[in-house]
Amino acid sequence: MVEISVENLTKHYDKLVALDNVSLKVGSGEVFGLLGPNGAGKSTLLKILVGILRPTSGTIRLGEYDILADQEKAKKLIGYLPENPSLYTGLTTLEFLQFVGKIRGVADDLLDREISESLKSFQLEDKRNSLVGSLSKGMKQKVALIATSLHNPQVLVLDEPLTALDPKTRVSVKDWIDGQTKRGVTTILSTHDLDVAQTHAGRIGIIDHGKIVAIGDVDSLRKMANTASDARLEDVFLRLTEEKGEEPIRH
Amino acid sequence: MRYWIKGRFTRGAILGLVIGEAFSIIFILFGSSTYLSFSNRVGLSTGLSEVALSLFLALFLVGLIQSGFNGSGLPVRASDVDYVFTSPVPPHEVFAAKVLLNSLTTVLFGFPPILVLYLRFSAYYHTSWIAAVLAGLVTLVFLVIGLLLSADITLSLGHGLGGRKKLWRNIFIVLIMVISLLPITLLIPGIPTGIALVTQVLPNGLAAAVSVGLVSGTRGGLTVLADLLLLFAWLVGVLVLGVRMSRGHFYDLLEVSAPGTGEKFDHPNQTSKLDPRGKSLWAIVRLKEKIMISRTREGRAQLISDVFLAGFMIIYALSGSFQSSPTSFLFILFIIGSFGSGTASRWIEKERLWILKSSPVSMRRYVKEVYRARAAPLLLYLTPIVIAVGVPLILAGLSQPALLLGVILALPGALEIASITMAGGMFFASKYGQSSTDDILSSQAQELADIRRFLFQTIINLVMVSPVILLVFVSETLVVTLGPGYLPILALGLISVSIVFTGLSINFLLNKAGDAVSRREDL
Numbered sequence: 001m002v003e004i005s006v007e008n009l010t011k012h013y014d015k016l017v018a019l020d021n022v023s024l025k026v027g028s029g030e031v032f033g034l035l036g037p038n039g040a041g042k043s044t045l046l047k048i049l050v051g052i053l054r055p056t057s058g059t060i061r062l063g064e065y066d067i068l069a070d071q072e073k074a075k076k077l078i079g080y081l082p083e084n085p086s087l088y089t090g091l092t093t094l095e096f097l098q099f100v101g102k103i104r105g106v107a108d109d110l111l112d113r114e115i116s117e118s119l120k121s122f123q124l125e126d127k128r129n130s131l132v133g134s135l136s137k138g139m140k141q142k143v144a145l146i147a148t149s150l151h152n153p154q155v156l157v158l159d160e161p162l163t164a165l166d167p168k169t170r171v172s173v174k175d176w177i178d179g180q181t182k183r184g185v186t187t188i189l190s191t192h193d194l195d196v197a198q199t200h201a202g203r204i205g206i207i208d209h210g211k212i213v214a215i216g217d218v219d220s221l222r223k224m225a226n227t228a229s230d231a232r233l234e235d236v237f238l239r240l241t242e243e244k245g246e247e248p249i250r251h
Numbered sequence: 252m253r254y255w256i257k258g259r260f261t262r263g264a265i266l267g268l269v270i271g272e273a274f275s276i277i278f279i280l281f282g283s284s285t286y287l288s289f290s291n292r293v294g295l296s297t298g299l300s301e302v303a304l305s306l307f308l309a310l311f312l313v314g315l316i317q318s319g320f321n322g323s324g325l326p327v328r329a330s331d332v333d334y335v336f337t338s339p340v341p342p343h344e345v346f347a348a349k350v351l352l353n354s355l356t357t358v359l360f361g362f363p364p365i366l367v368l369y370l371r372f373s374a375y376y377h378t379s380w381i382a383a384v385l386a387g388l389v390t391l392v393f394l395v396i397g398l399l400l401s402a403d404i405t406l407s408l409g410h411g412l413g414g415r416k417k418l419w420r421n422i423f424i425v426l427i428m429v430i431s432l433l434p435i436t437l438l439i440p441g442i443p444t445g446i447a448l449v450t451q452v453l454p455n456g457l458a459a460a461v462s463v464g465l466v467s468g469t470r471g472g473l474t475v476l477a478d479l480l481l482l483f484a485w486l487v488g489v490l491v492l493g494v495r496m497s498r499g500h501f502y503d504l505l506e507v508s509a510p511g512t513g514e515k516f517d518h519p520n521q522t523s524k525l526d527p528r529g530k531s532l533w534a535i536v537r538l539k540e541k542i543m544i545s546r547t548r549e550g551r552a553q554l555i556s557d558v559f560l561a562g563f564m565i566i567y568a569l570s571g572s573f574q575s576s577p578t579s580f581l582f583i584l585f586i587i588g589s590f591g592s593g594t595a596s597r598w599i600e601k602e603r604l605w606i607l608k609s610s611p612v613s614m615r616r617y618v619k620e621v622y623r624a625r626a627a628p629l630l631l632y633l634t635p636i637v638i639a640v641g642v643p644l645i646l647a648g649l650s651q652p653a654l655l656l657g658v659i660l661a662l663p664g665a666l667e668i669a670s671i672t673m674a675g676g677m678f679f680a681s682k683y684g685q686s687s688t689d690d691i692l693s694s695q696a697q698e699l700a701d702i703r704r705f706l707f708q709t710i711i712n713l714v715m716v717s718p719v720i721l722l723v724f725v726s727e728t729l730v731v732t733l734g735p736g737y738l739p740i741l742a743l744g745l746i747s748v749s750i751v752f753t754g755l756s757i758n759f760l761l762n763k764a765g766d767a768v769s770r771r772e773d774l
Contacts, residue, residue, distance in 0.1 A: 050608075050609045051608065051609060052605060052608045052609060052772075053772045054770075054772065071611070072611040072613075073611070075609060075610060075611040076611045078609060080605070080609040082605050085605070086602035086603050086605070087603065088539070088543065088603055088606075090542065090543040090546045090547050091525065091539065091542060091543065092521050092523045094523040094525075095523050095524065095525035095539070095542065098523075098525050098526070098527045098535075099525060099527075099535060099539050100606060100610075101527070102527045102532055102535045103532060103535075103536075103606070103607070103610045103611075103612050104610050104611070105611065108527055108528045108529070111527065112528075128523065129520055129521060129522060129523050130520055130521075131520070131521060131546070134520075147606075
């Protein structure tokens, strides 16, 4: 069980401030939903969390490890699923999973078993020897999900895992997320799907223009947004992220 | 067409073309001089030049035929599919515009190096520059015929063409390919030389006969006129055929090029070969690279580069230029290597770096293992060629110790330069290679960025390999100064220095590559 701690995280790209003094804590075994408009800084935050980007300032700790100072140890704990993951299209499904398992340090005997069970649970057994490049988008997403959890990570970082998936695949992915959270894996889930956030996340953080504008469970967020106690999360989100002096756009 | 041209001929593209043309011209000058030196040395006539050119053009034609069957006979972008094909424009107009644009591009880019080639030949044969220009124009006509043929083959892939017509098409194409490559059989002793005349019914044979005939002054008058008429008959024939076939819908036959569409694979189902049991992580990394290379066009491109390099080394050695100037050999090898290092630079796969960067692996070590996987096949292939070429050269040079040291150093030097330019290519891909941000730059800014990177890469690679070339350059002076008795010690010492330098350079470049990938945030 691993806790995530982000303190005073800032990320600049020349004059652009992508993240502005972001702080949050995700408890051990918690599922934390991260919401925000396009370009708010969600993916930047997640990429810094998993060590792909470096912060301009601030610290990130995964359990006892600092992501900058103890990179290799911290990365062993993480399973990361990016938005639109790009896979090795020239490898077969099996080869791709074997490769990822190996670079993430999974023992040989365990790797075979994990891959077989995962392919079975995602109904991809007949695709083991198919080139990843020949798979449909939904199948690729499933393969990417399997790759994310092969090494039984203690922290999951999922960036928009449901984007552009058909309904059947969305159900598979949601079931997978449920399974992981039941194992007690600490999860940060970035999504535009407010239903998923509401259903799966214990707490939700809303980020806008690189700043955290609100953190809490749904009821707390309703209070912060001064909305009704049964207001939809969508309305809460719109209220909290509206431009100052402007009315939120409603259709 | 106006907008296609505007999109294609940006300032950046023009600058890139100028640089590319400069490199092509330098290469053609060296290549043609080497060829003429070789034919002069072995006493071959213009007949061989005609056959050699015909074969060279035949290879070009075969490549275009292959493109045609792949659906690339009419290059199409994803934006064409979205905007042109969905507009009320008659298909045959789209065909005509595409063919015109391709022909224009080919003529524009192809003419300068072709003209230089024929000017070199006309200087050798003491004929007028006008003959060279005419020969160049004839060769350009051949290129346009090839492009039209490729387009026609792509159009013929459609369902509109019945089974019987497709059979005749296949027979026709096979005949063209067999006849155009027939002169290769002249390498077999006993084959009558007249066999090469058969190719003079085909565009490559006609173009070669007319072009070489003009620059060598051995062909003129009615013969040239007859050949030209036949060549233009081919041109009209393939053009009319294409226009007729393009009247129907043909868009679904075309191969669309778009960034990020990924590699093409012949067979979606394969046998999985990456068994990790009992293997170290780094062995798996190397194996993954080899599997990826073998399953994509990279393997073919690598093989073509290797064959080209080997051919160049053999011809250069046989031409007699190697012994007199091993330095120029290494310099030309470096130029070839600079273009060929594109193979190495393809390792970067920026879209998939998230897998490595979110994993607990050392990027420095990873880059080195990728290098091992990519460089080893080239070196394994080149080493026997170098030995096969080197032994006769060394034996022939025993009587000239001053030149011999240069030859001895240049042989491993060739492998060293190939190794360093590959590592340099990987470093540059890491440090300056196209980022994800580049995909959203305007095409002009992207082209300028690519040109700048290519120039940087070439300059820095040259700096890295220059000590190797310099050693060869000063070798003659060293032998003359110290005396021939020191030759064995000098050879051993300088080769050792050269190898150590190469090892350190490669290690330095690959460490920098790993660090660059780790630090870059735009990939």
